[in-house]
Amino acid sequence: MPSLPLPPDCPVRPRTVLGARTSRTNPVRTWDFGKRAASQGGRTDAPLPYPRRQVGLPGVGVPSRPISAGDRRSHSEDPLSVTPNPEAAVAVLGAATVVGTVAVVALAKSRAALSRRCAELSAQTAEQSQALAALQAREAAQFEELRHLVSSRLPAAALHLISDHHPVPGALLDDGSDYAAQIQAAHDLFVESLVEERGRIDAAARAALRGACTAIQAQSFRLQTLVDDLQRDCRDPEVLQEYFRIDQLNERVLRLVQKAAIVSGSWPGLVRPDTHLPDVVAGATSRLHGFERVQVHTKLPAGGVGVVGRAAEPVAVACAELMANALESSRGDLAVEVTLLQTDNGSVCVQIDDAGKGMTREAVARGTRLVAGDNAGNLLITELGDPPALGFAAIGQLVADHGFHVSVDQVSPYGGVRAVLAVPKHLLTTIDETAEPPSAMAAMPTPAPRTPIPPVTAVSAEPAEGLRDVSAPSAGDAHTLPQRRRRSGSSRGRSLTRAPRPVDPEEAGTAWGDFEQAVAAGRDGTESENKDKS
Amino acid sequence: MSPGPARRLVPSYLATGGVGAPEHSRFEELTALQATGRSALPHHTPAHQRLLNLVSDGGLTVMEIAGYLRLPVGVVKMLAAQLVSDGHLRAAAPLPDALAPAINAGRPDKALLEEVMHGLLAL
The missing domain is CATH 1.20.5 (Single alpha-helices involved in coiled-coils or other helix-helix interfaces)
Known part of the structure; x- marks a missing residue:
């Protein structure tokens, strides 16, 4: 590689000079200023337009420049050599020197220009190759980004919509470039379209489910009425037992259908009058497979704690679902303890304890999220699994609609789950137990502490709510016959209108x-x- | 979405606790039931307990108990049969038959009983 020439405007150049004159002053190297050569030599009349210098061609040594070296030496060492016409010879030599110098200068100039051009070109080439390499790298990165989008990000985004557990990888290129923005836009459009389409499909599925459930529910209600009438007329215990089985199966079907209808956006399907809470719980119990295992204890104060009509059926449905969970998650010979109690802040709680294995942390978190009802309106059936687990979702829907509270995140004393349904004050009412006694199947209130009494009258001292005159003193009343009470609104004869x-x-x-x-x-x-x- | 007729909330089968009646039980509507004084057992349902409370002070017929508990007569029969077999109740033969001088004597007709009832109420 030849050494690159120095820039032409450099005033000082190292120079190797051959010849006696230069070797006398500086045997190896001298710093040659442009004007010095002209003044020292005296051979040239005009100052040199260009700095005189030795320019080495690639592969060619300076000594091979015979014109300047030879001339200069002969001229300076032998100025008055044997010449017939010294003036002519001087003139010729001078002219030759001038010509040679001009030629050298022109050559040097063109060579410098050529070198400059060459340098520019090679720099350009280097730049271009650099730019090309950068472009190729960028294209590769962009292709990699596209491949990442198609093979990783979009499938992950689709999975993420199914379950939050699936992580969605970010973009590889995150340089704020237009390309990255477009890739992100494609990703977002994909997700948006997916969500939109999923919502549409889910709405269609919900509409279909709602329609089917509502129709089945109506038929099931008719069957319930029919079986109830048959039970009232039946006198044969064995036949009655069969009616009971049919009735219970129908209640279970009703529960399943009602639950699905609620999740799919329907209402519970019926409005009840104000109802005693023990009746609501008893009704919820009756809808379950294995209802015999449910033991209801009432710690409610006397005075007929009731649920307002609009919330009676929703509370019953929610209780049924919580008790169904308790029954399903505990062994077939374990009881499910249900306790009704009124808290100091006025709300009434239905506490359901099972002795099962309990729920996993994920299940508790999921259940808590669902029963809170925060996102009940946007819930998708497809999110609930296959087959969909509708219980908690139905509770969440009812909670969102009616404003009671459900918690499933506590542990029961038996190590299972303690579910608590709290009915707030504004959904409670007081029902006159004399006029509207609770049903015979409602849980008996826990007797208050009392003084010991003879064992024969032990049962009689325990007041049956609504079945006898509560104003009658129990101590002196042991020998009276039971008080017959009138059913309000009944028209069974004139005797019933009497006090x-x-x-x-x-x-x-x-x-x-x-x-x-x-x-x-x-x-x-x-x-x-x-x-x-x- | 208008509310339909009031629909049953608590079905009758809850009263018996899912257990059928004993085989040999034959009860009439007018069978009188009396408590033996034993208190209810843990497996007894609230309906059993209410029935025991009702008859603890004296005898009542199946029909009367059905009226008080607002349960179908058949259900009360089943409850009574269960309680009798558990030893909590004593069943007595229906009163009109007991009053009858002869085994095959007919019962008093309905009109007569209504007159008697009205007479009693007028006392």
């Missing part, structure tokens, strides 16, 4: 004697009947 009155045992005995006499008289003839009547 209850206290029964005197003596009077009752007399009346019973009269009754016997009347029966005997009735068998004998109608005359005595008329006489008795008068």
Whole structure:
């Protein structure tokens, strides 16, 4: 590689000079200033337009420049050599020197220009090759980015929509370039389209499910009415037992259908009047497979704690789902303990304890999220698994609609799950137990602590809510007959419109004697009947 | 979305706790039931307990109990049969038959009983 020439405007150049003159002053190297050569030599008249210098051609040594070296030496060492015409010779030599110098200068100039051009070109080439390499690298990176998008990011985004557990990798190129922005836009469009389409499909699925469930629910209600009527008319215990089985199966079907209908955006399907909470819980119990294992204990204060009508069925559905979870997650011979209690802040809690294995942390987190009902409106059926687990989702929907609270994140005393449904004050009401007693199947209230009483009357001292006059003192009332209570709104005869009155045992005995006499008289003839009547 | 007729919330089968009646039980509507004084057992449902509470102070017929508990008569029969077999109740023969002088005597007709009832109420 030849040494690159120095820039032409450099005033000082190292120079190797051959010849006696230069070797005398500086045997090896001298710094040659442009003007010095002209003044020292005296051979040239005009100052040199260009700095005189020795330019080495590649591969050619300076000594091969015979013109300047030879001339200069001969001229300076032998100025008055043997020449016929010294002036002519001087002139010729001078002219030759001038010509040679000009030629050298021109050559040097063109060579410098050539070198410059060459340098420029090679720099350009280097730049271009660099740019090409950068472009190739960029193209490779962009292709890699595209491949990453198609093979990793889009599938991951689709999976992420199914389950949050799937991580979505970010872009490889994150340089804020237009290309990266376009890639991100394609990704976002993909996700957006997917979400939109999924919502559309889910809405269609929900509509289909809702329609089917509502229809089945209506038929199931009709069957319920029919079986209930049959039960009322049935006198044969064995047949009645079969009706019970049909009834229970129908209740289970109703529960499943109602749950699916609620998740798919329907309402619970019926409105109830204000209902005693123990009745609501008993009704919820009756809808479950294995309802015999549910033990309900009431710690509610006396006075008929009820749920307002609009919330009665939703609370029943939510209780049924929580109890169903408890029954399903615990062994078949373990009881599920349900406790009703009123808290100090006025709300009433239904506490459901099972002795199962409990839920995993993920299940608890998922359940808590679902029953909170925060996102109930945007819930997708496809998110609930296959087959969809609808229980918690249905509870969440009801919670969002009616404003009671459900928690499933506690541990029961038996190591299972403690689910608590809290009915706030504004959904509670007081129901007159005398006018509207709870059903016979509602849980009996826990008896209050009392003084010891004779064992025979132990059962009688325990008041059956709504079944006898609660105003009657229990201590002195042990020998009275049960108070018969009237059903409100009933039209079973004129006697039912009369107010209850206290029964005197003596009077009752007399009346019973009269009754016997009347029966005997009735068998004998109608005359005595008329006489008795008068 | 208008509310339909009030729909049953608590079905009757909850009263018996899912257990059928004993085979040999034959109860009439007017079978009188009396408590033996034994208190209810853990497996007894609230309906059993309410029935025991009702009859703890004296005897009542199946029909009357059905009226008080607002349960179908068949269900009360089943409950009574279970409680009798558990030893919590004593069943007595229906009163009209017991009153009858002869085994095959007919019962008093309905009109007569209604008159008697009205007479009693007028006392």
